[in-house]
Amino acid sequence: MKSFYDAIVNLKGMMTMRDVYIIGTGIHPWMGFSEQVFADFAAVAVDNALKDASIEWKKIEAIMAGIFIYGGNAGHLSGQYLESIFGETGIPVVNVYNACATGSASIRMAYNSIAAGETETTLAFGADVSPKGFLTAKSDNAVQDRDVIRWKMGGLPNPIYWALECRKRMEKYGTTEEDLALVKVLMSEYGSKNPHARFKKTYSIEEVLKSVYVCDPLRLYEICPVSTGGAAVILTADEELIAKADNPVKINATTMGSAIYGDPTIRISALSCPSVPEAPMLSESYSASRQAYEKSGIGPEDIDVLELPDNSSWHYLVYLETCGFCGEGEADKMLRDGETKIGAKLAVNPSGGFSSHGEALSAQALWQVIECANQLRGRCGERQVEGAKVAMAQTYGLMGNSGTTIMTI
Amino acid sequence: MENMANKVARIPNLVDWSTGEVRLMSAKCASCGTYFFPKEHYQHRPGCSREGVEDVLLPQKGKLASYTIQYYPCPAPFKTEKKITPYGIGLVEFEGEKIQITGIITDTDLKSLKIGMEMETTLLDMYTNKEKQQVVTWAFTAVK
Ligand SMILES: [Zn+2]
Numbered sequence: 001m002k003s004f005y006d007a008i009v010n011l012k013g014m015m016t017m018r019d020v021y022i023i024g025t026g027i028h029p030w031m032g033f034s035e036q037v038f039a040d041f042a043a044v045a046v047d048n049a050l051k052d053a054s055i056e057w058k059k060i061e062a063i064m065a066g067i068f069i070y071g072g073n074a075g076h077l078s079g080q081y082l083e084s085i086f087g088e089t090g091i092p093v094v095n096v097y098n099a100c101a102t103g104s105a106s107i108r109m110a111y112n113s114i115a116a117g118e119t120e121t122t123l124a125f126g127a128d129v130s131p132k133g134f135l136t137a138k139s140d141n142a143v144q145d146r147d148v149i150r151w152k153m154g155g156l157p158n159p160i161y162w163a164l165e166c167r168k169r170m171e172k173y174g175t176t177e178e179d180l181a182l183v184k185v186l187m188s189e190y191g192s193k194n195p196h197a198r199f200k201k202t203y204s205i206e207e208v209l210k211s212v213y214v215c216d217p218l219r220l221y222e223i224c225p226v227s228t229g230g231a232a233v234i235l236t237a238d239e240e241l242i243a244k245a246d247n248p249v250k251i252n253a254t255t256m257g258s259a260i261y262g263d264p265t266i267r268i269s270a271l272s273c274p275s276v277p278e279a280p281m282l283s284e285s286y287s288a289s290r291q292a293y294e295k296s297g298i299g300p301e302d303i304d305v306l307e308l309p310d311n312s313s314w315h316y317l318v319y320l321e322t323c324g325f326c327g328e329g330e331a332d333k334m335l336r337d338g339e340t341k342i343g344a345k346l347a348v349n350p351s352g353g354f355s356s357h358g359e360a361l362s363a364q365a366l367w368q369v370i371e372c373a374n375q376l377r378g379r380c381g382e383r384q385v386e387g388a389k390v391a392m393a394q395t396y397g398l399m400g401n402s403g404t405t406i407m408t409i
Numbered sequence: 410m411e412n413m414a415n416k417v418a419r420i421p422n423l424v425d426w427s428t429g430e431v432r433l434m435s436a437k438c439a440s441c442g443t444y445f446f447p448k449e450h451y452q453h454r455p456g457c458s459r460e461g462v463e464d465v466l467l468p469q470k471g472k473l474a475s476y477t478i479q480y481y482p483c484p485a486p487f488k489t490e491k492k493i494t495p496y497g498i499g500l501v502e503f504e505g506e507k508i509q510i511t512g513i514i515t516d517t518d519l520k521s522l523k524i525g526m527e528m529e530t531t532l533l534d535m536y537t538n539k540e541k542q543q544v545v546t547w548a549f550t551a552v553k
Contacts, residue, residue, distance in 0.1 A: 136484055142420045146450055148486075153419050153546040155483040155496065155513050163477035164500050164511070171475075171524050215498075216478040261454050266500060272446040272510045275474065275502045 020114045020235050022407065023245035024053025025370040028230035030198040030357040033130050038068045039081045041230035042127035045363075046082060049123070049232040055241060057086045060234070061119035064106040066126025066362030067097040069138070078362070082125065092119075100309070101256065101395040102126055103231065103365025104288075104403020108254045110235045120238045126362030127230035135226065147269045154271055158398075159223045159312065161268045163215040165281075166314035170217060173329035177217060180313035181208035182335060184221045184355055187310060190342070191356025193382040196367075198227055199356045222313040227358030231366035233373075247377040252296035252406045257287030259400030268398035282322045284402035289323040289394060292404035300324045303406075304388040305375045306346060307368040309396035310353040320348070323394055323404075347385040350375060368393035369405050376409040417542045419535060423447055424547035425466055431530045432466040433510060433547060439463065444506040467510075470529045470552065471501040474509045476522045490536040495519070499549045501528050517551040527552040 026048025028041040050057060065079025074081050079093035092113075098105040106124040113119045135158075142148040150156040169175050185205055191197040203221060211220040235251065242248050259267070262278025280286040293299050300323060308319040320331040325346065334340055340348035351357070351371040354364070372391035374380050393405045413426055425434050436448035439461030445451055446467075453459050476499045482492075497514030499522075514522070515533045533548035 137486060143449055146447055149420055149423065149447060150511075151483075152486050153423065154511060155479070155487050155493075155498065155546075156511060157479070157481075157483055160477055160479055160498050160511075164475045164498070167475045167477060167524070213478065213480050215480065218477075261452070266509070266511065270450070272450070272508050273500075274443075274507055275504065275509045276507045 018115050018117065018237050020111050020237050020251050021242050021245070021248040022233055022251060022369070022373050023236050023241055023248050024049040024051070024055065024234035025373050026050070026052060026232045027196050027367060027370055028127065029196045030227045030229040030360060032198065032228065033132055034228050036129070038071050038075060038078070038127045038129045039085060041129065041228065042078065042082050042125055042232070043085050045127060045230035045232040046086065046123065046125055049234050053234045053241070053245060055121070055234070058089060059121050059241070060091065060123045062092045062110070062113055062122045063094070064109040064113070064122065064124045065093060065095045066102040066106045066366070067095050068128050068362055069097060070131050071129070078127070097362070098256070098401040099397035099399065100359060100361055101365055101397030101401040101403045102362040103367070103369070104254070104256055104395045104405070107233060107235070107366060107369060107405060108256055108403060110233070111251055111254045114235055114237045121234065121236040121241060123232060123234055124366060125230070125232035126366055128228060128360040128362050130226045130228045130360070146271065150269055150271060158268055159218055160215050161266055162223065162312040162314050163218045164266055165318070166217055166312070169314060169318065173332065175317060175332050177209060178205060179317070179332045179335060180217065180219070180222050181205045183310065183313035183316045184208045186341065187349060187353045187355035190350050190383050191352025194352045194356065197352045197356040198358055218312055218314070224311050224354040225358040227360045229357070229360035229363045229367065231363040231370055233366050233369060247409060249373045249376050249407045249409055252298055252408055253292040254403070254405040255288050255291035255295065256403045257284045257291060259284045260287060267400060270399070280322065282318065282396070282402075284400045285319065285322050285394060285396055288402040288404040292392070292406050296406045298390060298406050298408075303346060303390050303392045305350060305372055305385050305391040306348050307351060307353070307371050307391070307393045308349060309394060310349060310355050311359065311396065315396065316348070316353070319394060319396070342383060342385055347388070350380065350383045350385055365393070365395040365403055368395065369407070372405070372407055376407060415542055416532060416545045417538070419544050419546055424530070424532070426532065430469045431532055431547070432469050433530055435465050435467050435506065435508070436462050437465045444508045446508060446510050467503050467506060467530070470527060471503045473499050473522065473524055473526045473528050474502040475500040475524060476514065478519050488536055497522060499528060501549050513546065513548045515548040515550050521551065
């Protein structure tokens with residue numbers, strides 16, 4: 001019995017001992033609807049990642065693929081489709097879906113496979129093509145899939161959920177319409193300097209406040225649309241590859257969280273929520289970020305660059321609190337005081353955020369990791385955060401999905 | 410409410426008006442005390458034995474915990490014969506049951522909406538089906 005126990009302890013020790021690095025990243029720039037197939041976008045991203053890592057395809061020992069949920073059989077087996085483009089080599093290919101945190105799942109699996117010693121060099125990727133028109137229910141069985149109820153009877157497109165939470169926040173903490181607009185002003189300034197961004201126009205507070213309400217209090221420019229894009233990350237523990245890589249980025253922790261009982265957030269696709277909180281709001285993200293802080297020994301006070309999921313201006317504010325960058329109800333002041341700008345102690349969304357990109361479901365979490373890695377590698381040009389050493393990518397997925405990745409250079 | 414007999418919910422087991430009062434159909438877990446809506450949306454407390462889940466009707470009245478006004482039509486499969494956009498969506502709190510539930514706001518001046526105001530459960534006519542029945546969903550209206 002003792003030797004079995006020791007083996008487990010040793011194994012755990014080994015897993016934390018083996019460092020895993022990002023050596024290559026690739027993006028297909030974000031855009032609107034396209035007639036091209038998702039695998040083309042994925043291939044561009046993967047090709048760019050291979051070039052960045054200066055390695056050949058045959059070095060990839062496993063593929064952790066994000067599922068493209070609207071892509072039918074091809075999208076559900078996206079890893080197999082991608083592998084066949086570059087040449088099938090018989091390696092493990094796993095396809096995963098966790099809504100908007102799909103990329104978090106793929107990078108976490110790649111990390112764990114390497115940390116556990118199963119593989120040396122692993123690819124994580126995702127690509128999404130924005131569907132024409134609206135995203136609605138994916139089945140017609142209301143008992144099995146309550147998403148059917150929210151669409152058929154609830155009249156509840158996604159931004160309504162955010163507006164309901166935003167209104168509560170305004171009532172509780174005094175968040176103003178100007179605060180919500182200011183988020184867009186900042187994001188548009190950074191997005192205009194990002195060649196990968198889909199939206200590059202800058203806005204003033206007045207222009208944002210003149211945009212129409214989609215669902216009061218959220219306006220058109222304060223919520224993000226659906227986009228097309230692809231992203232790929234190559235991780236390794238191969239010392240030779242790390243040595244020859246251009247500024248390899250260490251992954252200190254990559255975690256996932258799910259919701260906690262008693263979380264008062266009205267979650268997308270749900271029709272109810274608890275009225276007496278017994279857990280933090282957005283508890284899935286609370287959980288993922290706290291796991292990452294514990295595993296890495298790095299806390300919010302150590303982080304130079306934060307990419308958070310600004311699906312709406314409300315998300316930008318609440319995520320600063322959920323992830324512990326300030327206390328509850330304090331994010332508005334942080335924003336107003338310029339404490340989230342490039343040049344301040346913490347730079348929030350120097351990429352321009354989802355506000356400048358839009359959501360490409362299976363790619364977006366990887367894209368956030370890539371922006372962080374690019375900042376740490378000093379590759380961000382006009383939007384570069386000077387001297388960035390520690391970065392954190394935080395995702396948000398519907399129905400209690402979230403991931404956090406902390407990286408250093 | 411007139412002609413209640415000729416109404417049918419678009420999806421069953423969500424809203425009941427058989428008693429003459431419109432009430433949402435919930436379920437309560439006798440073991441962990443949690444109320445669910447829809448009633449199949451189980452959200453037990455971790456460690457709960459999950460024994461003794463019973464159907465219950467929620468009170469007819471609750472308090473507005475949050476709201477929004479949606480300015481664009483909700484895409485299909487949502488459908489109503491009459492144009493309802495812009496429409497209000499409320500999150501109504503049933504205090505004793507410790508649950509908040511979303512619903513379209515009807516027959517209410519949207520400018521008068523205020524967190525904390527009293528709301529009651531009602532029905533919203535959506536469209537007439539082939540059997541000439543009025544298809545409905547649940548909704549909330551300000552208590553007059
Ligand atoms: Zn229970």
